[in-house]
Amino acid sequence: MADSSNEDFLQLIKRIGAFLTVKFSNLFRQLDSRSVGAIAGLAVAIVFTWRLLRTPSASQRRQPKRQAPTASSSSVSTHENINASSSGVSNPSEDSRTQNVIDEFFQPVKPTLDQIVRQRLSEGRKVTCRLLGVILEESTPEELQMQATVRSSVLEVLLEITKFCDLYLMVFFLDDESEKKVLMALEDAGVFTSGGLVKDKVLFCSTENGRTSFVRQLEPDWHIESNPEIITQLARFIRYQLHVSPVKLERPAANVFSATSFEQFFQ
Template sequence: MAEASSKDDLLQLIKRFGAYLTLKMSNFFPISLQNLDSRSVGAIAGFAVAIIFTWRLLRSSNGHQRQQPKRQMPAPSSSTSNVGLNSNEQSIPSGVCSSSEDLRAHNVVDEFFQPVKPTLGQIVRQKLSEGRKVTCRLLGIILEEYSPEDLQKRATVRSSVLEVLLEITKYCDLYLMETVLDDESEKRVLSALEDAGVFTSGGLVKDKVLFCSTENGRTSFVRQLEPDWHIDSNPEIITQLARFIKYQLHVAPIRHERSASNVFSSPSLEQFFGNI
């Protein structure tokens, strides 16, 4: 008898679960479900219940039973036991059980419909609007240094930008570029990028790190490459390229007014992609 009762309870719970799932899906897909007949909607709900949720429901139910502590009670007399059992059965309203079962079904469905957090790779592709070629300045964006004079002393890759940078190289044809004053600065930059592991992913090679002696040289590089996106910290270059490049990102500590509709701004490359 106890086993039959348990099966009936499970059947009722699955029925409530299916009804709520159908309602939830009608809210989630309002147009498509209106065009379906009741048999199609029932099939969708039944399939989702059978494949996705039933095993979780059974698992959570079994886990709950296992977690209940066992209490040993002295064996009561038969007359006392019968009286207590009848009293307990009468004291539990049927509405309470029904509400509890409905709540369990609702909670499982609500958990399934929670929004899924996108991965960094998905965010990069979305932010870049499916652009496949990107050019990016090094100073102040990839490197901690801010001037060509700094590169004559040292070159340091910003650790916070590495994850985003490597994700861009997986999806885009990336070119890094910078103005330098001597050959030693070039070697110093390449060594810093190599030590940081930028070239190990296979998406970026040393031949795609370009150097020039003037800011105008960098502008010329960008126009020749014709990228979908250019990332720079020099507002003058951003302005000059606005009518030639589809999208630009101006990286600056202080947010500037947009010089054009296709120019975006952010305090850092990683903040633009929300990776902070």
């Protein structure tokens, strides 16, 4: 019985080894400091699977002894056991249980928002972003004279960016009242409470060209913009740009990415 158990265990290890050859390269690309514990979990999965495979054998040992078979039936049974053992055919139910345990353990690890933001921004450390039509519901300076509204769908990503990026927000405005409305809307949305963004990093300009000048002076790793003309003008000077618009640019530069909305780029 011990020899049979050892052989079962070796077969299990072989199956797991073959599976790991394919899976481990993908697994390590997903691992980070929060998921290193997955390695330790592999040992638990092996032990669990081994105990699962031993359960039927243990149950059989606890069953009462049956009447001894006749000589002819004993001979046939022994012959069948020898043939099955020599053929090396594994038990389908055991293979299924092993595969189920392995598949469950190697389920894809869903990345966190922090990981997604860092990956999408290529670890960039300085970001400039237009407010109108990207962070705000309003898309023109004339609308700002009436009200300023922060889009609720952008807040989670925006606050995540402020945790590790030097973020500057830029807005084209027409009067002082518009400036007050913008700052109040950002404050009410909690943008300034995270500590990563202060009011001094909300830049107001009276022309579209003024925003272009601000971006070039700051030299960010990323500029997020909805105006296609500014995207084109800055393509030579900024490392990466994100064009936020339902309409894609025709023949954008290689360093220009597109998204229908600010938050969609980080999904």
